[in-house]
Amino acid sequence: MATTVRSDAAANDRPLPDDQLRQMLATMKLARYVDERLEALYRQGRLPGAIYSGRGQEGTHVGVVSPLRASDSLFPTHRDLTAQLAKGLDLNRVLAQFWGRIDGYLRGRDGNSHIGDWAGSRTYAVMSHLPIAYPVAVGAAWAYQRAGDGRVALAICGDGATSNGRWHEAINWSAVQRLPVVWVVNNNQFAYSTPNEKEFAIPTIAERGAAYGIPGVRVDGADVLEVFGAARDAVERARSGGGPTLIESVSLRWRGHAGHDPAKYVPTELLEHYVASKDPVKNFERHLVELGIVDDDMLASMQADIERRFEEAHAFALDSPFPEPGDVDKGVWVEDGYWRSEPGRSGGTGAG
Amino acid sequence: MASTQVETGAAGHGAEPRGKRSDDGQATYLIAIAEALWEEMERDERVFMLGEDIGVYGGAFKVTEGFMDRFGPDRVIDTPIAEETIVGMAVGAAMEGYRPVAEFQYADFMSSGFDEITTVLSRYHYRSGVRLPVVLRGPSGGGVRASNFHSVNPEPWFAYTGGLKIICPAFPSDAKGLLKSAVRDDNPCMFLEHKALYRRIKEQVPEDPSVLVPIGAADVKRPGDDVTIVTYGAMVHKALEAAESLAARGVSVEVVDLRTVYPLDEDAVIRSIEKTSRALVLYESFHFLGIGAEVASVIAERAFEHLDAPVMRLAPPNHPVPFSPPLEDAFLPQVADIEAAVDRLSAW
Numbered sequence: 208m209a210t211t212v213r214s215d216a217a218a219n220d221r222p223l224p225d226d227q228l229r230q231m232l233a234t235m236k237l238a239r240y241v242d243e244r245l246e247a248l249y250r251q252g253r254l255p256g257a258i259y260s261g262r263g264q265e266g267t268h269v270g271v272v273s274p275l276r277a278s279d280s281l282f283p284t285h286r287d288l289t290a291q292l293a294k295g296l297d298l299n300r301v302l303a304q305f306w307g308r309i310d311g312y313l314r315g316r317d318g319n320s321h322i323g324d325w326a327g328s329r330t331y332a333v334m335s336h337l338p339i340a341y342p343v344a345v346g347a348a349w350a351y352q353r354a355g356d357g358r359v360a361l362a363i364c365g366d367g368a369t370s371n372g373r374w375h376e377a378i379n380w381s382a383v384q385r386l387p388v389v390w391v392v393n394n395n396q397f398a399y400s401t402p403n404e405k406e407f408a409i410p411t412i413a414e415r416g417a418a419y420g421i422p423g424v425r426v427d428g429a430d431v432l433e434v435f436g437a438a439r440d441a442v443e444r445a446r447s448g449g450g451p452t453l454i455e456s457v458s459l460r461w462r463g464h465a466g467h468d469p470a471k472y473v474p475t476e477l478l479e480h481y482v483a484s485k486d487p488v489k490n491f492e493r494h495l496v497e498l499g500i501v502d503d504d505m506l507a508s509m510q511a512d513i514e515r516r517f518e519e520a521h522a523f524a525l526d527s528p529f530p531e532p533g534d535v536d537k538g539v540w541v542e543d544g545y546w547r548s549e550p551g552r553s554g555g556t557g558a559g
Numbered sequence: 560m561a562s563t564q565v566e567t568g569a570a571g572h573g574a575e576p577r578g579k580r581s582d583d584g585q586a587t588y589l590i591a592i593a594e595a596l597w598e599e600m601e602r603d604e605r606v607f608m609l610g611e612d613i614g615v616y617g618g619a620f621k622v623t624e625g626f627m628d629r630f631g632p633d634r635v636i637d638t639p640i641a642e643e644t645i646v647g648m649a650v651g652a653a654m655e656g657y658r659p660v661a662e663f664q665y666a667d668f669m670s671s672g673f674d675e676i677t678t679v680l681s682r683y684h685y686r687s688g689v690r691l692p693v694v695l696r697g698p699s700g701g702g703v704r705a706s707n708f709h710s711v712n713p714e715p716w717f718a719y720t721g722g723l724k725i726i727c728p729a730f731p732s733d734a735k736g737l738l739k740s741a742v743r744d745d746n747p748c749m750f751l752e753h754k755a756l757y758r759r760i761k762e763q764v765p766e767d768p769s770v771l772v773p774i775g776a777a778d779v780k781r782p783g784d785d786v787t788i789v790t791y792g793a794m795v796h797k798a799l800e801a802a803e804s805l806a807a808r809g810v811s812v813e814v815v816d817l818r819t820v821y822p823l824d825e826d827a828v829i830r831s832i833e834k835t836s837r838a839l840v841l842y843e844s845f846h847f848l849g850i851g852a853e854v855a856s857v858i859a860e861r862a863f864e865h866l867d868a869p870v871m872r873l874a875p876p877n878h879p880v881p882f883s884p885p886l887e888d889a890f891l892p893q894v895a896d897i898e899a900a901v902d903r904l905s906a907w
Contacts, residue, residue, distance in 0.1 A: 316685060325687065332689075334678055334679065339647075339679060342646065342648060345644055345647060345648045346647060346649060346659075349651065353633060360651075373643050376641040377644055377647065383639060538685050541684065
């Protein structure tokens with residue numbers, strides 16, 4: 208059980224109905240476009256705050272979220288905006304958050320990809336400390352186990368976060384209690400400037416599963432269906448009482464840690480290789496074209512739709528008011544009612 | 560409300576049996592806390608408890624003895640030694656509608672969960688509107704020869720986060736009523752039980768499970784006219800002892816028990832200063848940046864017109880709690896130190 212297993216989902220190249228596969232591609236293409244546009248706006252000085260690009264990791268993000276139900280929960284990090292979009296976050300309100308507007312999910316209390324929508328899409332509001340959401344996922348999973356309702360928690364962190372004590376605490380605890388949780392590591396090979404060989408001494412992260420007594424699976428993040436297959440197995444295992452799984456999905460971080468970081472420490476040949484032959488979006492598009500599930504017309508229409516959605520969301524964000532400065536001290540305690548009321552525009556959050 | 564010296568003792572290690580109320584119906588501070596937990600567990604199925612050794616063993620201080628038999632191992636959970644995840648687990652469960660009460664074997668080990676407490680628990684509602692009705696509780700304070708790592712007063716560390724209600728009761732009735740309020744509060748609460756008081760203090764405690772004490776309200780434990788002592792926790796009892804001795808010398812001391820240290824009941828403190836014009840802030844957290852440092856600032860800001868003397872503080876120095884009895888006694892404010900401070904204030 209506790210060995211590194213390569214999923215055989217790669218052999219199953221049509222694991223979902225065609226319309227769901229098209230939707231997966233559309234989500235990946237949307238996320239890619241959003242990432243590129245946000246970076247462009249950032250470089251033009253038109254985007255306040257920071258960006259943490261997930262470009263090149265769409266296979267991981269969409270692959271692990273796709274098996275989740277709406278009632279399952281997701282515990283992401285700052286780099287996992289793609290996963291949150293796949294889970295159901297509304298692009299309008301995501302961009303409103305980037306621009307610090309009241310219609311953002313966190314009403315300006317936090318910015319950029321430090322975002323979450325617990326009341327709606329059941330995603331944890333990202334925090335910077337890594338992997339601070341892993342212990343929280345333990346609690347959600349415990350609640351699902353206690354209720355016996357079959358729900359699953361899925362947490363994502365990066366390769367660097369696996370060096371942190373919290374990572375070990377949470378996985379160990381989940382194994383002891385056999386909790387319905389899936390532990391995903393987005394191994395994009397660099398934690399800011401720190402490569403894998405400076406983070407851990409073993410060849411793979413997946414084989415650490417054995418240390419906790421849980422299965423560990425290593426998948427190719429460039430192949431969204433391989434990721435999906437492993438994630439689906441892990442989610443079903445958790446849902447049926449089989450306990451946690453550790454999934455290591457390997458890709459490359461195409462951009463810097465954050466927008467300001469030119470990432471010169473990433474070898475040029477490595478980056479060029481990944482962009483040329485391990486682009487999860489291009490790979491999946493080619494795959495669906497080969498199977499006849501999408502054609503040029505569909506792709507053109509998909510792209511037009513994506514671009515239109517971004518323009519609309521950007522306009523929505525810029526049109527949304529800033530939060531009232533007088534409200535800065537509100538919402539610490541439940542009793543002042545700040546979070547129970549809508550902020551005056553459609554799409555406000557209710558209490559969680 | 561009487562306080563009786565029941566027994567002296569060491570840090571509470573070992574298998575002391577959980578007591579019961581005495582024949583005349585008095586409960587110790589520890590039993591009052593256990594009653595609060597038991598009643599809230601019975602009242603609301605969403606309440607559950609987690610911590611190290613609280614189930615099978617009944618807790619290091621035996622607060623939770625008998626709980627697992629009554630409520631079952633899925634509501635009284637023995638955890639691994641993983642304080643970050645004790646807190647994180649409580650947060651996640653609270654996000655899914657439960658009302659966790661997490662025990663820290665000693666309040667000193669709350670710092671092992673510092674990040675989840677200060678980064679997650681205390682901030683999450685402000686950023687997102689998601690309610691976290693979590694209670695963190697544990698034995699705090701010194702004076703029992705428990706040394707560096709079993710004597711801390713962690714309240715200043717966690718008051719600094721701004722999103723945790725922090726409660727430090729001095730009496731059994733307050734402890735019971737406040738813990739019940741904390742469990743029912745939809746905000747994160749930290750409930751610090753002074754271990755020196757666990758078995759040393761007993762009094763009549765309400766039996767009616769609907770009786771609550773409000774969080775954020777101070778209480779005048781002894782009215783007086785000449786000097787105000789603002790204090791909390793075990794120091795309340797030393798203040799009362801000093802007040803009794805000073806009364807015999809004609810000095811009338813008013814003792815204000817904060818009960819909740821965050822948020823502070825500033826109005827109650829100021830009302831007392833308006834009456835007496837002289838303030839001694841007595842606290843067991845460190846002199847530097849401890850709770851009393853904030854209280855003294857508030858008094859200086861808001862009651863300047865009423866003061867006849869500078870605000871005085873009496874608290875331990877800013878270093879670890881030592882073990883050897885004469886060292887620890889020198890470290891902590893003693894009754895004689897309190898009397899001397901009041902004398903200096905009175906003479907101003």
